[in-house]
Amino acid sequence: MPIDLSLTPHDEPARLQPTLRDIFYDLFERQFEGAIMINADGRVVWINDRYARLLGLHSPLDAIGLPVEALIPHSRLREVLQTGESILLDFMTYRHQVFVVTRFPIKDQDDRIIGAVGILLYERWEPLKPLMAKFKLLQAELEQARRQLGQSRKTRYSFDDIVGGSPACEDMKRIAQRAAALDTTVLLLGETGTGKELLAQAIHAASPRADLPFVGLNIAAIPETLLEVELFGAAGGAYTGAERKGRDGKFKIADGGTLFLDEIGDLSPGLQAKLLRVLQEQEIEPLGSNQLVRIDVRVIAATSHDLDCLVAEGKFRADLYYRLNVLPIRLPPLRERIGDLPSLCSTILGQIAERTGLPRRGVADAALARLARQVWPGNVRQLRNVLEQASLLSDSLVIDAPDLDRLLPDTAIGSTPVKPLAEVVAEAERQAIRNALAAVGGNKTEAAKLLGISRATFYEKWAALGLG
Template identity: 50%
Template structure:
C-alpha cells in the first residue's frame, strides 16, 4: 500500500511534469537564483539559441524582468504576475521550493500563458465583481445618508427660526446633542439636518429607536456580536450600530427608554470611544458623534433614579427643544401646504390646495400628536375629498369637533377629545397608584406597552409622582 509520503512525492512529481508539458515555459532556480533547468518550450519562447549555456547563470541574465530571486530570498510565492520580455507579455506564476526541513532551496517559475488574451474571461469576471461590489457599497452608503436638511424642517415663525439657528451652531461641532420634544415634533428630522450640515456629512447616519428594540437585544444592537458568541449567533459575527456609525453620527431615539444597565455600558463607550462586541474580549475604537432624543423629562428621571446623571450630562452638551405644533400656529399654513404637496406626490394624486376656512379649522385643534398627527389628518382628508382644494368640511370628516369657547353659554360641556384625555389621565393615575409607581406594571394593568405609557404621560401631562 502506498504511504502518505509516497503519494505526496508522486503528486509533486506529477504536478511538475504536467505543468512542464502544458505550460508555455518552466524554469527552476537554486537558492542563489541561478538557473538549474528549463523545459524545452521556455528557451524557444525566449529566443535562446543554446539552452545548455544558460544552466548555472543568474536568472536575471537570461530573463531581465524575472522575480525569481525575490521568491527564493523571501520564501513567498507570486501567484499571478505579468512579465514583459522583449516587447512581449507573459502571465507567470512563481513558487519557492523547500526541503524536508522547510528551508528554501530554490524556486520554480511557470509561464502559464504567452498571450494576455487568454486572461480576458478572468479579467472580465473580476471587473464585473468589482463593479457589483462598488454598486453594493454605493447603495449601502446611500441608505445611511440623511434624507433631510434644515430646509426640510418647515417653519418660519420665531420658535422654529430660533431652533434652526441653534441647530446650525450645533452642526459646526462634534459635541453630543440632546433633542427634547413631544412625539411628532420632528426630532429625527432635526438630527438628520444637524448631521447633513456637519463636517461628518459624508459619513454614515445610523439611527436606533431604543423603544422599538427588545431590551435583551439592545446590547448586541449597539455593540455587535463576535463570531459564535452564543448558540444561534452568526458564524461571521455581526457589526453593531456603533461600528456602522464609525466616522459619522449615531442617533439614539427614545433614549429615556434605556435600562440602567445598558446606560452604564453606553456611558463607557462614549467616554472611552471604544467598546467590546458581545462575546469578545477585543476592544474596538470608534469615532462617533452622538445625537440623542426623547419625549420624556430626563431631569425628572435623573431625580427619580431611573436615568443616570453622568450619562445625562454626557449627552446634554448641546440642548435643542423642538416646539409643539400648538406653540407655533404661525407655521400651520406652510406645514399644511408642504404636507399636502408631499402626500399628493407619494399617492400619485393631482396637486391639491387648501382653503382659508380649512386652515382656520386646523388652528382649532390642539394637535397632541403634532406634525405626525397633522400629516395623518391631511392624508385621510385628501383621500376622501372629491375637490381640488381641501375645505373645512373635508377636515370635519376626519377630525374631532373643535373645543367650545370657554365663555359660551354651555361652558360646562366639554368636547369628546378632552373627555377622552381626562379619562385616560385618570386611568393612568389609578394604575400608577395600584402599582406603587412601577410603570412597567402600570402599563400591564392598562393593557398598553411601556413606551405607549411614557408617551401618554408626556402628552397628557400626568404627574407620575402625584400617583
C-alpha cells in the same frame, strides 16, 4: 518535545548534542532581525542578541524576568496572550524607527497558552515594496467601500426641509445649525411627532461628517434582549443563533459618522451604564468578545420623555443625562407654532400628491382655521395623517372645513388640553410640595415627613421640579 518557558538564562553550558530548544533559539538568532519570547505572565524568558542591542541592553540576560512592557512600552504581546490570536503583520515604532513585526501565541500539548513570541521581520523597507503596494491597494478599496457605505446611509433631509418661519421654529433651527458646526453630543427634546429624526439628519448633513454614515436606531422599537447586540455588535458564536462571523452593531456601522438614538429615555439601567462608558471612552466591546474596538461616532439622542423627572425618580442615570445633555435642542410642539400651519399644509400636500399620483390639493381658509383650533397631541405627524386622509376621501381640489370635521377630534385649543403624563405628574408633585411647606411654615424636614419621603428625596425633587 515541550518548550520550557521557565525564567532561566539561555547561556547555560553547551551540551554534546543540541536539543530542540537549542535549534529553535539558534534559528531565531540567525534568521530574524529581532525576536523575543515571553511566558504566560508576560515576562521575558528569551531575547536574541540583535533585539537586545536594538533595545540598548548590554546583554540579553538583562531582559530575563522583566515585564515585556518594561522593554517595549507599547508591545501588543500581552494582547496575544489574552486573546490567543496571532497578529501576523503589524508595524511597530521604536525610537523613531518603524519595524514590520509578527506575533503569535505558544501553546502546550493541551492547547493552553503558555507564552508568546514577537519577531522583527524587517528593519529595511525595500523587501516590503510589493507588499506595501498591495496594502495601499487594499486600503484604497476599503476607503472606497466606506464612502459607498456612507452614500448608502446618506441623509434624506437637510435644513431646507424644515418648514416654518415662526419664532419658535427659527430659534430651533438656529441652535441646530450651531450644533452642526460643533462636533459634540446633541440631545433633542420634543413630543412625539415633532420631527426629531428629520432635525437629526439635517444636523448631520450640515456637519463635517456629512459624507460618512448616518445610522438611526429607535430604542423603544427593539426588544431588551436584542438591544445590546444592535448597539455594540457580537462576536461569532456569542449566543445561540449568532452569526459565525459575528455581527457589527450600530456604533460600528456608524464609525466616522453620526448615530441617532431615538427614545433614549427607554434605555434600561444596565445598557445606560454601557452607553455611558462608550461615550466617555469612544470604544465598544461586542457581546462575547474580550477585545475593545475604537470608534469615532457623534451621537445625537432624542426623547419625548421628561428626562429631569426620570433622573429624579432614579429611572435614568444622572451621569448619562449630563453626558447627553451637552447641547440640548427643544423642538416646539405644533400648538406653539400655529403660524406655520399654511406652509406645513402646502408642503405636506405637495409630498402626498407626488407620492400617490393624486392631484395636488389646496386648503381653504376655513379649513386652516379649523386646524388652528386643534391641540395636536400627535404634532406634525398627526397633521400629515389628517391631510392624507382628507386627500384620499375628498374629490375636491380644495380641502375645506367639512372635509376635516369627521377626521378631527372635538378637543381644541381653549378646552382642557391633553398633556404628557410626565408633565401632569410633575405638576402634581410641585403642588403637593408647596402645600406641605405651607402646612409646616416652610420647614423642609417637616414637609418631607408630612409627605412620607426621605429628606434626601425631598431635596432631589425640590431641585428637579425647579422649586428652588
